[in-house]
Amino acid sequence: MKALTARGLTKVYRKGKQPALDSLDLEIESGQIFTMLGRNGAGKTTFLRIASTQLLPTSGSVTVLGLDAVKEAKALRERIAIAPQEAETIYPLTPRDHVLLGLRMRGMEKEEAAKRAREALEDLELTDVADTNSDWLSGGLKQRVIVAMVVRTDADLIFLDEPTIGLDPVNRRRVWDQLTRLKRTGKTIILTTHYMDEAEALSDSLVIINKGKVMAAGTPRSVKAAVTSRTTRVDVFDSFDRSELGAFGHVVTIAGRYRVLTDASGARRLGDEAVARNASIAISPVTLDDVFVDIVGEAEREGENGS
Amino acid sequence: MGARKTLRSLWAIMYYLGFTPMIRNPLFMAFVFSTPFTLLFILFVASNGTALPYGLAGALTMITTELGLFVGTDLASYKLQNRFQDMVVASPVSPLIYMFGVALSELIFGAPALIILFGLIAGQGASLAALVSCLGVVILLWVTTTSLGFFFSAYAPNTQNAFIINGFITTMLSVLPPVYYSVNVLPPYLVPLAVVIPTTEASSLFQGAIGLGYSIEPAWGFGALLAATFIMLLAVSFRMKWRES
Numbered sequence: 001m002k003a004l005t006a007r008g009l010t011k012v013y014r015k016g017k018q019p020a021l022d023s024l025d026l027e028i029e030s031g032q033i034f035t036m037l038g039r040n041g042a043g044k045t046t047f048l049r050i051a052s053t054q055l056l057p058t059s060g061s062v063t064v065l066g067l068d069a070v071k072e073a074k075a076l077r078e079r080i081a082i083a084p085q086e087a088e089t090i091y092p093l094t095p096r097d098h099v100l101l102g103l104r105m106r107g108m109e110k111e112e113a114a115k116r117a118r119e120a121l122e123d124l125e126l127t128d129v130a131d132t133n134s135d136w137l138s139g140g141l142k143q144r145v146i147v148a149m150v151v152r153t154d155a156d157l158i159f160l161d162e163p164t165i166g167l168d169p170v171n172r173r174r175v176w177d178q179l180t181r182l183k184r185t186g187k188t189i190i191l192t193t194h195y196m197d198e199a200e201a202l203s204d205s206l207v208i209i210n211k212g213k214v215m216a217a218g219t220p221r222s223v224k225a226a227v228t229s230r231t232t233r234v235d236v237f238d239s240f241d242r243s244e245l246g247a248f249g250h251v252v253t254i255a256g257r258y259r260v261l262t263d264a265s266g267a268r269r270l271g272d273e274a275v276a277r278n279a280s281i282a283i284s285p286v287t288l289d290d291v292f293v294d295i296v297g298e299a300e301r302e303g304e305n306g307s
Numbered sequence: 308m309g310a311r312k313t314l315r316s317l318w319a320i321m322y323y324l325g326f327t328p329m330i331r332n333p334l335f336m337a338f339v340f341s342t343p344f345t346l347l348f349i350l351f352v353a354s355n356g357t358a359l360p361y362g363l364a365g366a367l368t369m370i371t372t373e374l375g376l377f378v379g380t381d382l383a384s385y386k387l388q389n390r391f392q393d394m395v396v397a398s399p400v401s402p403l404i405y406m407f408g409v410a411l412s413e414l415i416f417g418a419p420a421l422i423i424l425f426g427l428i429a430g431q432g433a434s435l436a437a438l439v440s441c442l443g444v445v446i447l448l449w450v451t452t453t454s455l456g457f458f459f460s461a462y463a464p465n466t467q468n469a470f471i472i473n474g475f476i477t478t479m480l481s482v483l484p485p486v487y488y489s490v491n492v493l494p495p496y497l498v499p500l501a502v503v504i505p506t507t508e509a510s511s512l513f514q515g516a517i518g519l520g521y522s523i524e525p526a527w528g529f530g531a532l533l534a535a536t537f538i539m540l541l542a543v544s545f546r547m548k549w550r551e552s
């Protein structure tokens with residue numbers, strides 16, 4: 001069953017020249033963790049806001065849990081929850097207050113809410129600071145408070161807009177664990193992120209969008225395979241010029257050194273050449289990060305040529 | 308949401324967005340009450356006590372207006388700064404429950420000041436019937452200004468602006484028009500302008516109840532206030548920027 005279907009979804013903000021979403025088509029299976037990837041301004045937040053009944057589309061439609069997000073918003077709101085991007089804690093509430101507010105405003109009974117709040121605070125390792133003023137918390141703790149507000153709600157579908165922003169690697173994984181736990185209880189999770197490793201580790205399927213258009217969609221593995229024949233990357237540490245490397249594949253510069261995105265035979269040829277020159281290289285499979293830079297960067301260059 | 312859930316939801320919003328912040332930050336109330344009581348004091352000493360009844364009618368009008376409009380500033384910051392309203396929109400909570408949840412908790416916190424003012428009005432010899440009618444006026448005016456505050460919160464581009472707009476409207480509604488003085492002292496050509504302002508009607512009704520005589524026909528005053536309340540509520544229900552476009 002589909003948890004979400006978008007058809008020709010378009011959004012042009014009143015002050016915007018370019019569409020933030022450009023005739024977007026998308027399908028999300030229920031019971032999955034679905035990730036949206038895209039550069040700053042790609043349209044991720046716009047999409048989430050429309051699907052979660054906060055913003056009207058200019059045209060096109062989006063159906064969430066079988067309900068039209070525009071016409072059946074009231075019924076839909078009973079079944080969704082969102083942790084918005086850049087949400088801030090409310091002065092002078094404590095983390096526990098926040099979680100209780102998130103649960104009880106949805107009509108949950110007091111005892112049930114208290115129990116679930118304890119669980120949510122534990123889930124995100126906030127128990128020790130549960131009753132301190134949120135203003136005193138570090139940025140990462142505040143961010144976890146926002147996530148804690150939605151993880152134990154009764155919503156069937158939960159939207160999270162960059163839930164792991166500003167979290168250290170340990171705490172990011174803690175959030176991943178919670179999202180995975182939520183999925184196991186049958187809920188659908190739709191999130192956005194800039195971290196490719198996160199999308200790769202966490203999502204059942206994902207979409208890469210750029211300028212409001214879908215660039216690639218599928219499982220992390222299929223996206224990697226489908227959008228690029230360059231399955232292997234070779235990091236070159238010395239002894240080669242950029243112009244020489246062009247013969248082996250697509251060259252990108254990362255932190256002053258070269259990375260060649262290529263296929264197995266390109267890697268082999270480059271490897272032989274490196275051995276001959278006694279050069280240092282490292283060969284590994286491409287990551288989603290490489291794919292992202294590759295396809296979004298490609299689109300960017302085409303756009304520049306076109307205009 | 309069913310009725311029980313709706314009540315729980317209303318209570319949660321009152322408790323966490325109203326009571327809790329106010330208990331932990333009592334300075335807020337001192338801020339709300341400072342201006343009306345200062346104006347009351349100035350009128351009292353400058354007139355050797357004779358203008359006290361006008362001061363009472365004015366202070367009652369102003370506090371009610373402030374309590375209503377302040378909802379707008381709070382909601383603007385929950386919306387623009389905390390993005391909390393985004394969470395509320397994408398949830399079963401209805402806009403009216405959200406607005407009145409915040410508004411009611413602030414009204415309850417304003418209650419001590421209102422009680423003091425009612426006591427002082429009773430001290431001026433107002434009858435029980437007059438006090439009850441004053442309470443009715445307070446409620447109507449509060450619903451009107453709360454709706455107005457909600458409206459401004461929806462259109463304010465940022466929290467600083469919301470705060471400035473709020474201060475401006477408070478002055479325009481409860482200091483400039485005949486709130487601390489009688490409509491009758493205005494030049495005649497300004498009277499039609501003054502009587503369309505809901506705070507003028509409210510204060511005139513308070514003035515009448517205190518025994519200063521009604522400068523506006525009370526039936527007309529009540530009717531106009533009722534109409535303003537109804538229009539504002541209607542406007543909030545139908546034209547509110549709950550979902551953005």
Ligand SMILES: Nc1ncnc2c1ncn2[C@@H]1O[C@H](COP(=O)(O)OP(=O)(O)OP(=O)(O)O)[C@@H](O)[C@H]1O
Nearest residue numbers: 013015016020038039040041042043044045046047
């Ligand atoms: N309220 C608005 N009014 C006008 N333009 C807007 C508004 N909100 C977003 N935009 C524009 O729409 C486009 C998409 O923005 P959006 O916030 O959806 O991007 P995003 O993918 O979430 O980016 P980020 O990763 O930085 O959060 C951008 O060009 C942005 O400038």
Ligand SMILES: [Mg+2]
Nearest residue numbers: 044045046085
């Ligand atoms: Mg965004």
